Amino acid sequence: MQAVADDVFKALADPTRRALFERLSRDGEQTVHALTDRAGVSQPAVSKHLVVLKHAKLVRDRREGRETHYNAQPQALAPLIDWMSLYGAFWRERFDRLESLLKRMDR
Amino acid sequence: MNRPDTPRSLVIEREMPHPPEKIWRALTQSPLIEEWLMKNDFQPVVGHRFNFRATPVPNWNGVVDGEVLVVEPNSRLCYSWGSMGLKSVVAWTLTPTKGGTHVRMEQSGFGSEEDAYYKGASYGWQKFIGSLERVVGGLD
Numbered sequence: 001m002q003a004v005a006d007d008v009f010k011a012l013a014d015p016t017r018r019a020l021f022e023r024l025s026r027d028g029e030q031t032v033h034a035l036t037d038r039a040g041v042s043q044p045a046v047s048k049h050l051v052v053l054k055h056a057k058l059v060r061d062r063r064e065g066r067e068t069h070y071n072a073q074p075q076a077l078a079p080l081i082d083w084m085s086l087y088g089a090f091w092r093e094r095f096d097r098l099e100s101l102l103k104r105m106d107r
Numbered sequence: 108m109n110r111p112d113t114p115r116s117l118v119i120e121r122e123m124p125h126p127p128e129k130i131w132r133a134l135t136q137s138p139l140i141e142e143w144l145m146k147n148d149f150q151p152v153v154g155h156r157f158n159f160r161a162t163p164v165p166n167w168n169g170v171v172d173g174e175v176l177v178v179e180p181n182s183r184l185c186y187s188w189g190s191m192g193l194k195s196v197v198a199w200t201l202t203p204t205k206g207g208t209h210v211r212m213e214q215s216g217f218g219s220e221e222d223a224y225y226k227g228a229s230y231g232w233q234k235f236i237g238s239l240e241r242v243v244g245g246l247d
Contacts, residue, residue, distance in 0.1 A: 095210075098130075098143040101142045102125045
């Protein structure tokens, strides 16, 4: 689970990769060519980024003829969502500690 | 509230039976911060960069990089909160009440430093950020 979470965080920490993922999420399946047209980077760079996203299971690819089509897999964001739940629990626990500190502090 | 261009956030609010001045000290003095939040080199000075360090837990390395953004003594404190490649802003607001202080903490703008901050959230991020609301719903 930790390894998967690391992959997801690393994959999405890069703005170009995040833009690719967002675009696939928003517009549906796309070819590498279509993605390259709007990515602002070269096709080999886009392909490299897609490999990282695929490794994190954030996208899935499908060969059709000469073209590879990519699909977003939003369910792969689960580790991020877990992480947020962790933050919720984190702050609640820190609030408890803050209150107990305040009780101990001199008025 | 559901406008897709509005980043949603994690909010925790509590009434505390202590004056704002005292809570302010707990929020801004390094040794006190360490007692309830994390080890730190925090200073309540706008522009000051600091680290918070906690014991790592699964899915979190426990390291936070921050910069102080707003210091309004006894009332408002904001700092950036960068961790594991995601950047957010933590904003504390203290409002005096009859019996003490209303303490509000909002962590918002989850995204990266480079962009995504106030940019439209697309589906993936909406889905992610939507989960924050569920987190908030589960809080006191």
